[in-house]
Amino acid sequence: MSLIVVGTVAFDKIITPFGQSDKLVGGAATYIGLAASYLTDRINLVSVVGDDFPTEFLDRLRKKNINTDGLQILEGRKSFYWEGKYHYDMNTRDTLETQLNVLAEFDPVLPESYKDCDFLMLGNLDPRVQLRVMEQLTKRPKLVVLDTMNFWMDSALDDLVKTIAKVDVLTINDEEARQLSGEYSLVKAAKKIMDMGPKFIVIKKGENGALLMDKTRMFFAPALPLENVMDPTGAGDTFAGGFIGYLAAARDLSFDNMKRAVIMGSALASFTVEKFGTERILDLDRKEIRQRLEFFARLVDFDSVLVE
Ligand code: AMP
Secondary structure, eight states: OOOEEEOOEEEEEEEEEEEOOSSSEHHHHHHHHHHHHOOOOEEEEEEEEEEEEEEOHHHHHHHTTEEEEEEETTTTOOOEEEEEEEEETSEEEEEEEEEGGGGGGEEEEEEGTTTOOOOEEEEESOOOHHHHHHOOOOSOOOOEEEOOOHHHHHHHHHHHHHHHHOOOOEEEEEEHHHHSSOOOOOHHHHHHHHHSOOOEEEEEGGOOEEEOOOOOOOOEEEOOOOOOOOOOOHHHHHHHHHHHHHHHHTTSSSSSHHHHHHHHHHHHHHTTTTTTHHHHHSSSOOHHHHHHHHHHHHHTHHHHHHHH
């Protein structure tokens, strides 16, 4: 099953209460692609960077079976740059700087080999670009998942609403679900957002876990309690990559399988936060992924609770 991953490939600078990074490689599509690469192997990247982006990093992506034919490298231009600072709870952050650079005029051109994709992950990016990618496909994918953030709600809301109307699953964090819907209750927010088009919504609550909902059902997965959390950047994208990667590999889009996909996304995200940037998610082995999934199963395992 082929999977297109659209999103930023970027430079980030991150400040947390426990340390500060230099300029390092990040970007939504980077985390999504890396997470999905542990689950499925036909991953086609769509993004843009400048000629300041390290070619060794692109080689590492290719070694993980991430096809970069749809990645534009613009001569003489600078890559997208984002700087963020986390609050003490590590669950909320302020964006200190966003330099769109190459993203400002990005016009994605899908290689022919991408156009009949089965799964489409529209990672966080300008909603006009997300839409342009959808318009170039020769058939409707089996599943389209979209992730976005407040930056695009503030700067391109109409385009975002138009794009959201065309997708199956929206992944979004709790604050952004409230902003998009104007509702404080996440249940009401989810219902309102589903009325905008998506059949499913996943609300990411950082260290408070993730909620999967459709119009009649709900499933909750906690985040794994970890001893060391260094940098939450990319956790949401890693989650999304694990979620869609699992579904693409299993070819089963039932609600029960989406629950498993939420667990997989959460397990992979738990690695990302342990180190700055992509360091931890770049080189995982099967055994440690399996151990995290077992930890998950133990964490939420209990017998029925009876009331006399
Ligand atoms: P996450 O922590 O999962 O929400 O994603 C963090 C990643 O999103 C960082 O690596 C940034 O490069 C990227 N990012 C930050 N702002 C934007 C934006 N406005 N559009 C697309 N990607 C962004």
